[in-house]
Amino acid sequence: MASIDYSQKIPNNVDLSSDKRLQRALEEWQPNYLEWWNSVGPTDFNANEIYLRTAVSVDSDGWAHFGYVKMPDYRWGIFLEPRNESRTVGFGDHLGEPAWQQVPGEYRNWLRRLIVTQADTEPASVEQQRLLGHTAPSLYDMRNLFQVNVEEGRHLWAMVYLLQSYFGRDGREEADELLQRRSGNPDHPRILGTFNQPCPDWLSFFCFTMFTDRDGKFQLLALAESGFDPLARTCRFMLTEEAHHMFVGQTGVGRVIERTCSVMKEHPGKDPAQFGAFPLELVQRYINFWYSSSTDLYGSEVSSNSANFFAAGLKGRAFEERYDEHKALEGSLKIERFIEGKLAAEEVALRNAMNEVLRGEYLADCQKGIDYWNRITEKHGVEFRLAPHRRFHRKIGDYAAASSTTRATRSARRSGTRRWASGSRPRRTAPSCSR
Numbered sequence: 063m064a065s066i067d068y069s070q071k072i073p074n075n076v077d078l079s080s081d082k083r084l085q086r087a088l089e090e091w092q093p094n095y096l097e098w099w100n101s102v103g104p105t106d107f108n109a110n111e112i113y114l115r116t117a118v119s120v121d122s123d124g125w126a127h128f129g130y131v132k133m134p135d136y137r138w139g140i141f142l143e144p145r146n147e148s149r150t151v152g153f154g155d156h157l158g159e160p161a162w163q164q165v166p167g168e169y170r171n172w173l174r175r176l177i178v179t180q181a182d183t184e185p186a187s188v189e190q191q192r193l194l195g196h197t198a199p200s201l202y203d204m205r206n207l208f209q210v211n212v213e214e215g216r217h218l219w220a221m222v223y224l225l226q227s228y229f230g231r232d233g234r235e236e237a238d239e240l241l242q243r244r245s246g247n248p249d250h251p252r253i254l255g256t257f258n259q260p261c262p263d264w265l266s267f268f269c270f271t272m273f274t275d276r277d278g279k280f281q282l283l284a285l286a287e288s289g290f291d292p293l294a295r296t297c298r299f300m301l302t303e304e305a306h307h308m309f310v311g312q313t314g315v316g317r318v319i320e321r322t323c324s325v326m327k328e329h330p331g332k333d334p335a336q337f338g339a340f341p342l343e344l345v346q347r348y349i350n351f352w353y354s355s356s357t358d359l360y361g362s363e364v365s366s367n368s369a370n371f372f373a374a375g376l377k378g379r380a381f382e383e384r385y386d387e388h389k390a391l392e393g394s395l396k397i398e399r400f401i402e403g404k405l406a407a408e409e410v411a412l413r414n415a416m417n418e419v420l421r422g423e424y425l426a427d428c429q430k431g432i433d434y435w436n437r438i439t440e441k442h443g444v445e446f447r448l449a450p451h452r453r454f455h456r457k458i459g460d461y462a463a464a465s466s467t468t469r470a471t472r473s474a475r476r477s478g479t480r481r482w483a484s485g486s487r488p489r490r491t492a493p494s495c496s497r
């Protein structure tokens with residue numbers, strides 16, 4: 063493993079200067095990246111010195127440097143976890159074979175598709191959040207926003223390095239395309255549905271970082287298991303940065319709930335909106351939206367693609383080492399499916415259920431954050447409990463055909479209360495797409 067080279071145009075720990083062709087390709091891409099940042103990244107504030115974390119190594123103790131920097135001068139770099147020479151493929155048909163240092167020819171297209179799909183989410187989120195600096199609730203929040211933005215930019219670099227380094231001309235074309243698609247653009251949208259949704263306000267941003275960045279965490283966990291070693295090593299380091307993004311979301315929504323509960327205690331029986339706080343029913347609706355959209359990102363419950371990716375050793379399960387068995391040829395998963403208008407449990411061969419396995423891990427992780435929010439309402443003696451529903455408002459998979467309601471919508475309908483302004487919910491601009 064090369065040490066971090068900060069004297070280069072592109073900081074890296076992959077010994078970029080020894081591969082002149084690759085270095086040139088990335089240095090040619092760099093001005094296009096900056097042009098993209100300046101045209102659709104955060105509006106304004108690019109001349110301001112922002113206190114930001116910058117990755118400077120992959121050491122678990124002390125990988126980041128903190129200091130004031132203008133965002134366009136941020137040192138977006140390429141950092142991979144150190145290589146373990148004895149690493150083997152940890153799952154699927156190639157279990158136990160040496161991990162691949164080059165792209166296996168037979169899996170080239172699948173692998174490229176997996177990397178491009180992940181890569182596309184990174185600039186998309188920056189585009190979605192570009193106006194939020196203007197309405198930041200505080201300087202603390204604004205700094206967090208920009209921290210998330212520059213790190214999503216770095217994640218794009220991480221993926222573009224893989225494309226340019228291992229996929230030749232195709233990879234270079236994909237890298238260019240990543241700077242050309244635009245979130246929400248009907249003619250040239252980002253690949254996945256959630257990443258084309260507007261994120262126009264801070265409650266959306268907090269829900270996005272709570273739920274959509276958490277999808278990122280689980281996709282990265284699954285790709286960090288990949289038999290293609292450079293992808294695994296890249297994703298492991300990206301996960302280190304990702305934790306803060308989810309912290310921003312969970313605590314951000316938590317602060318909104320905290321404020322609402324205080325106002326409700328201060329003004330019992332009154333609508334908290336009258337006093338500038340978000341009614342909890344409205345918070346629930348925001349959660350419903352981002353939770354369902356992010357849950358869709360895992361794709362159909364039963365998926366031959368997910369089976370292929372697993373069999374090939376390209377995309378595993380999150381925390382693959384926690385499983386006793388890594389071929390998944392025998393087992394099955396009981397999935398509640400919605401077929402011909404009815405819900406029914408069905409045993410699905412495990413490999414075909416890999417989307418659902420990953421979604422299950424994701425939803426369990428989301429629940430921890432939701433429990434944290436409900437402890438806030440409980441602490442204040444407020445009865446309301448936030449409770450998103452796995453099948454509600456889904457656009458992908460079996461449940462897209464189902465009509466589901468949440469407990470909160472049912473009780474609002476019964477009592478006839480609609481305390482949120484109509485039209486206050488984010489609107490869809492593009493069709494949903496999943497992996």
Ligand SMILES: [Fe+2]
Nearest residue numbers: 184214217278
């Ligand atoms: Fe990211």
Ligand SMILES: [Fe+2]
Nearest residue numbers: 275278304307
């Ligand atoms: Fe993130």
